[in-house]
Amino acid sequence: MLGLWLGWLPFGSLVMHLQESVLPPPWSVVVALAYLGSFMAAGLRFGGTRCPACGRPFVSLFARKVRAPWSWRCDNCGARIGEPLER
Secondary structure, three states, rough: HHHHHHHHHHHHEEEEOOHHHHHOHHHHHHHHHHHHHHHHHHHHHHHHEEOOOOOOOOOOOOOOOOOOOOOOOOOOOOOEEEEEEOO
């Protein structure tokens, strides 16, 4: 998700450059909407992933803490992605 967020400006400038030379105007809008759709799909995929430590979704709309959307920690219990589970 972070890569898609950071890649928007280079991708947008590439599409604008191609619009001037290769792509007709309607196709540049289609390409931009496809990029936006992939960003939304990645966000939904990450947001729906369940934490193996607490079993709740990683991203919580009602979390008590403010954090970056691409954070590697669970909103509910603070477990890091890839951290070994304590059993």
